[in-house]
Amino acid sequence: MLNRRKALVTGAALAAMPRVALAKSAPLRIKPQAGMARLGPPDVPKTAIWGYDGQVPGPEIRVKQGDEVRATLDNGLKQPTTIHWHGIRIENAMDGVAALTQDPVEPGATFDYRFTAPDAGTFWYHPHNRTWEQMARGLYGPLIIEEAEPPAYDRDITLMLDDWRLGEDGRIDEESFGSMRDWSHAGRLGNWPTVNGAPQPDYPVKRNERLRLRIINCANASVQVLRLDGMDARVVAYDGMPVEPLALDGTFILAPAQRVDLIADVTADEGALMIAGRENFRACGFKVGGEARGKPLTDPVALPPNPLSTDLDLKEAVRTTLTVGGGAMGGMADARIGGFGAAYRGEDPVAGVFDARTLAVEHDLVWALNGVAGMPLEPLFKAERGQTAVVRLINEGRWPHAMHFHGHHFREVTEGSPWRDTILLGPRETKEVAFIADNPGRWMLHCHMLEHQAGGMGTWFEVG
Numbered sequence: 001m002l003n004r005r006k007a008l009v010t011g012a013a014l015a016a017m018p019r020v021a022l023a024k025s026a027p028l029r030i031k032p033q034a035g036m037a038r039l040g041p042p043d044v045p046k047t048a049i050w051g052y053d054g055q056v057p058g059p060e061i062r063v064k065q066g067d068e069v070r071a072t073l074d075n076g077l078k079q080p081t082t083i084h085w086h087g088i089r090i091e092n093a094m095d096g097v098a099a100l101t102q103d104p105v106e107p108g109a110t111f112d113y114r115f116t117a118p119d120a121g122t123f124w125y126h127p128h129n130r131t132w133e134q135m136a137r138g139l140y141g142p143l144i145i146e147e148a149e150p151p152a153y154d155r156d157i158t159l160m161l162d163d164w165r166l167g168e169d170g171r172i173d174e175e176s177f178g179s180m181r182d183w184s185h186a187g188r189l190g191n192w193p194t195v196n197g198a199p200q201p202d203y204p205v206k207r208n209e210r211l212r213l214r215i216i217n218c219a220n221a222s223v224q225v226l227r228l229d230g231m232d233a234r235v236v237a238y239d240g241m242p243v244e245p246l247a248l249d250g251t252f253i254l255a256p257a258q259r260v261d262l263i264a265d266v267t268a269d270e271g272a273l274m275i276a277g278r279e280n281f282r283a284c285g286f287k288v289g290g291e292a293r294g295k296p297l298t299d300p301v302a303l304p305p306n307p308l309s310t311d312l313d314l315k316e317a318v319r320t321t322l323t324v325g326g327g328a329m330g331g332m333a334d335a336r337i338g339g340f341g342a343a344y345r346g347e348d349p350v351a352g353v354f355d356a357r358t359l360a361v362e363h364d365l366v367w368a369l370n371g372v373a374g375m376p377l378e379p380l381f382k383a384e385r386g387q388t389a390v391v392r393l394i395n396e397g398r399w400p401h402a403m404h405f406h407g408h409h410f411r412e413v414t415e416g417s418p419w420r421d422t423i424l425l426g427p428r429e430t431k432e433v434a435f436i437a438d439n440p441g442r443w444m445l446h447c448h449m450l451e452h453q454a455g456g457m458g459t460w461f462e463v464g
């Protein structure tokens with residue numbers, strides 16, 4: 001295995017992101033396929049990855065709020081895939097969840113996605129079929145929806161954080177795919193971090209420049225603890241939803257799939273850094289050079305609001321409890337098997353209640369939601385269109401979870417909580433979240449620690 005410490009001494013090249021200007025007339029063509037990427041240090045061979053258009057991250061898709069995105073998925077992989085447009089309050093049929101909202105797209109086949117992005121902000125796209133493997137191999141890309149009138153800044157930088165499991169030869173560790181140890185513990189944690197598919201890249205900036213940093217956690221399961229040095233930064237959005245600007249003080253946390261938008265003024269003379277984790281590991285750098293910006297910008301940094309319904313009606317809400325059971329040392333006695341996948345394949349769902357060992361050994365299921373392991377035949381709850389939904393999330397186990405709701409943004413039912421699409425639920429923690437179920441369809445709700453999802457932590461709800 002590559003050792004992170006090796007990265008501490010590695011110099012890095014200046015990095016640039018691939019960009020795609022989206023022509024309104026022609027649909028974009030996105031081809032997930034095999035490719036090569038220099039993920040490791042210079043003395044380690046390139047890594048065989050799967051990427052959109054063969055690169056990691058995939059091309060940045062950038063449109064204006066309210067514009068239509070047309071994208072043809074052209075599957076160049078040897079296994080079926082889909083594209084999920086994470087965090088977009090999208091039309092249900094375009095949500096990209098294999099078996100729930102569409103058939104998986106077979107190798108060599110295509111699927112046309114077409115949607116209008118209602119909200120401006122930082123989003124991303126990734127597969128929703130065998131996600132635990134396809135994302136670990138590099139399938140993800142940024143989806144940036146621009147405000148009509150953004151606040152003033154000099155530079156807009158997207159930072160996609162990942163955490164790979166690589167061998168000394170630079171290869172992705174394939175043997176541990178499907179490891180029940182990972183699935184029942186913290187998920188697939190990596191040994192090699194990258195930002196935008198590069199080890200510790202440096203981004204050129206100038207002193208006094210104002211940056212907009214869009215940080216996305218693309219790791220399968222790692223919760224990232226981050227810190228910015230050499231900048232004066234404010235949080236302006238979480239998961240694509242603007243918040244009252246808040247000065248960044250010390251570390252900030254990004255669970256898998258979460259995003260944060262920062263507006264940051266470069267105050268350092270030589271170099272600014274983003275630091276990750278307890279080891280003070282250097283995730284990426286900002287090389288300060290050239291002539292300084294004469295005067296720092298002092299304009300307001302708040303983002304314009306998005307058209308999200310926020311008027312919760314807790315009295316008339318549909319209320320549900322979702323209890324997470326299972327995992328190593330979780331004490332789960334038994335569970336039923338959801339059966340959704342079997343029914344989708346035209347097989348008879350497995351009936352009966354099974355003990356935890358049988359579930360793990362015979363069915364690769366190690367987690368349950370409300371005593372059901374894997375997607376259930378019936379939705380967790382049904383809401384009338386426009387009704388408020390309240391979900392009490394209870395984690396009885398020892399592992400954190402990153403709970404993601406599709407098609408909607410929600411917030412904790414405590415004053416001043418931000419609107420998000422993914423929330424970190426700590427060990428033995430309970431959180432109550434609420435949202436207005438105004439997007440009709442069948443929506444997935446799952447843990448975004450992808451091994452947990454694969455191991456049983458997935459359910460769905462229906463909005464009429």
Ligand SMILES: [Cu+2]
Pocket residue numbers: 400401402447448449452453457
């Ligand atoms: Cu989880």
